Amino acid sequence: xxxxxxxxxxxxxxxxxxxxxxxxxxxxxxxxxxxxxxxxxxxxxxxxxxxxxxxxxxxxxxxxxxxxxxxxxxxxxxxxxxxxxxxxxxxxxxxxxxxxxxxxxxxxxxxxxxxxxxxxxxxx
Numbered sequence: 001x002x003x004x005x006x007x008x009x010x011x012x013x014x015x016x017x018x019x020x021x022x023x024x025x026x027x028x029x030x031x032x033x034x035x036x037x038x039x040x041x042x043x044x045x046x047x048x049x050x051x052x053x054x055x056x057x058x059x060x061x062x063x064x065x066x067x068x069x070x071x072x073x074x075x076x077x078x079x080x081x082x083x084x085x086x087x088x089x090x091x092x093x094x095x096x097x098x099x100x101x102x103x104x105x106x107x108x109x110x111x112x113x114x115x116x117x118x119x120x121x122x123x124x
Contacts, residue, residue: 002026002113004094009118012084020079020118022094033099034077035106036068038090038120047106048092049079050099057103084122091117 003025012018022034033052039045049068050057056068067080077094095111 002096004096004113004115006092006094006115006118009092009120011121011123014084014086014122014124016084016122017080017082018084018120020081020092020094020120022077022079022115024075024096024113029098032096033103033110034068034070035095035097035111036079037093037095037106037108038088039093039117040087040090043090045093045108047108050103050106051077052099052103054100054102057106059106081120084120086122086124088120089122090120092120093117 005023008018008020033050035050036048037045038048047059048062049066051068051070065083069078094115096113097111099110
Protein backbone atom coordinates (compact mmCIF):
# COMPACT_ATOMS: atom_id res chain seq x y z
CA UNK A 1 0.00 0.00 0.00
CA UNK A 2 1.33 3.42 -0.97
CA UNK A 3 0.36 6.54 0.91
CA UNK A 4 1.05 9.92 -0.61
CA UNK A 5 1.61 13.06 1.43
CA UNK A 6 1.44 16.44 -0.26
CA UNK A 7 2.92 19.64 1.08
CA UNK A 8 3.81 23.11 -0.09
CA UNK A 9 0.41 24.64 -0.63
CA UNK A 10 -0.51 28.05 0.68
CA UNK A 11 -1.60 31.57 -0.13
CA UNK A 12 0.26 33.49 -2.80
CA UNK A 13 -0.36 36.63 -4.80
CA UNK A 14 -1.03 36.50 -8.50
CA UNK A 15 2.21 36.17 -10.42
CA UNK A 16 3.88 34.37 -7.55
CA UNK A 17 5.26 30.85 -7.30
CA UNK A 18 4.77 27.76 -5.20
CA UNK A 19 6.40 24.36 -5.18
CA UNK A 20 4.29 21.40 -4.18
CA UNK A 21 5.88 18.20 -2.94
CA UNK A 22 4.56 14.67 -2.90
CA UNK A 23 6.29 12.01 -0.85
CA UNK A 24 5.18 8.38 -1.02
CA UNK A 25 5.33 6.66 2.35
CA UNK A 26 5.74 3.19 0.92
CA UNK A 27 8.11 1.75 -1.62
CA UNK A 28 7.18 2.64 -5.17
CA UNK A 29 8.36 1.03 -8.33
CA UNK A 30 10.66 3.37 -10.18
CA UNK A 31 8.51 2.88 -13.25
CA UNK A 32 5.47 4.27 -11.47
CA UNK A 33 3.89 7.39 -12.83
CA UNK A 34 3.04 10.31 -10.58
CA UNK A 35 0.52 12.96 -11.44
CA UNK A 36 -0.96 16.12 -10.06
CA UNK A 37 -4.64 16.87 -10.27
CA UNK A 38 -6.60 19.80 -8.93
CA UNK A 39 -10.15 20.58 -7.96
CA UNK A 40 -11.52 24.07 -7.62
CA UNK A 41 -14.70 24.80 -5.64
CA UNK A 42 -17.76 23.81 -7.60
CA UNK A 43 -15.72 22.28 -10.41
CA UNK A 44 -14.71 18.78 -11.41
CA UNK A 45 -11.23 17.51 -10.72
CA UNK A 46 -8.87 18.08 -13.61
CA UNK A 47 -5.42 16.85 -14.48
CA UNK A 48 -2.42 19.14 -14.25
CA UNK A 49 0.78 17.21 -15.04
CA UNK A 50 2.25 13.72 -14.93
CA UNK A 51 5.68 12.13 -14.97
CA UNK A 52 7.04 8.64 -15.40
CA UNK A 53 10.33 7.12 -16.49
CA UNK A 54 9.54 7.90 -20.12
CA UNK A 55 8.74 11.57 -19.74
CA UNK A 56 6.21 14.16 -18.75
CA UNK A 57 2.81 15.36 -19.83
CA UNK A 58 1.07 18.65 -19.12
CA UNK A 59 -2.43 19.94 -19.40
CA UNK A 60 -2.60 22.85 -21.81
CA UNK A 61 -3.08 25.43 -19.07
CA UNK A 62 0.03 24.15 -17.27
CA UNK A 63 2.40 24.28 -20.20
CA UNK A 64 5.03 26.97 -19.79
CA UNK A 65 4.06 27.78 -16.20
CA UNK A 66 4.20 24.49 -14.28
CA UNK A 67 7.01 21.96 -14.13
CA UNK A 68 6.71 18.45 -12.75
CA UNK A 69 9.87 16.71 -11.63
CA UNK A 70 10.98 13.70 -9.64
CA UNK A 71 13.90 13.25 -7.28
CA UNK A 72 14.44 9.51 -7.10
CA UNK A 73 17.05 9.84 -4.36
CA UNK A 74 14.53 11.61 -2.14
CA UNK A 75 11.60 9.61 -3.49
CA UNK A 76 9.72 12.86 -3.95
CA UNK A 77 7.77 14.38 -6.79
CA UNK A 78 7.49 18.13 -7.21
CA UNK A 79 5.21 20.54 -8.99
CA UNK A 80 6.82 23.92 -9.50
CA UNK A 81 4.15 26.49 -10.27
CA UNK A 82 5.15 29.89 -11.61
CA UNK A 83 3.08 32.80 -12.81
CA UNK A 84 0.16 31.73 -10.67
CA UNK A 85 -3.27 33.12 -11.47
CA UNK A 86 -6.40 33.38 -9.31
CA UNK A 87 -7.95 30.65 -11.47
CA UNK A 88 -5.23 28.27 -10.25
CA UNK A 89 -6.86 28.33 -6.83
CA UNK A 90 -7.79 24.74 -5.99
CA UNK A 91 -6.96 21.75 -3.88
CA UNK A 92 -4.05 19.98 -5.52
CA UNK A 93 -3.80 16.21 -5.30
CA UNK A 94 -0.86 13.94 -5.92
CA UNK A 95 -1.54 10.52 -7.39
CA UNK A 96 0.54 7.47 -8.29
CA UNK A 97 -0.14 4.62 -10.64
CA UNK A 98 1.38 1.87 -12.70
CA UNK A 99 1.57 3.80 -15.97
CA UNK A 100 4.73 2.63 -17.67
CA UNK A 101 4.12 3.57 -21.29
CA UNK A 102 4.49 6.89 -22.99
CA UNK A 103 2.32 9.52 -21.37
CA UNK A 104 -0.23 10.53 -23.98
CA UNK A 105 -2.67 11.94 -21.47
CA UNK A 106 -3.50 11.94 -17.78
CA UNK A 107 -6.35 9.63 -16.87
CA UNK A 108 -7.65 9.44 -13.33
CA UNK A 109 -8.54 5.78 -13.64
CA UNK A 110 -4.86 4.95 -14.20
CA UNK A 111 -3.86 6.21 -10.76
CA UNK A 112 -4.51 3.92 -7.83
CA UNK A 113 -3.06 5.92 -4.98
CA UNK A 114 -4.07 9.42 -3.95
CA UNK A 115 -2.98 11.95 -1.39
CA UNK A 116 -5.26 14.04 0.78
CA UNK A 117 -4.61 17.21 -1.14
CA UNK A 118 -3.04 20.56 -0.39
CA UNK A 119 -4.80 23.90 -0.76
CA UNK A 120 -3.40 26.49 -3.14
CA UNK A 121 -4.97 29.94 -3.02
CA UNK A 122 -3.95 32.69 -5.40
CA UNK A 123 -5.10 36.19 -4.55
CA UNK A 124 -5.61 38.86 -7.17
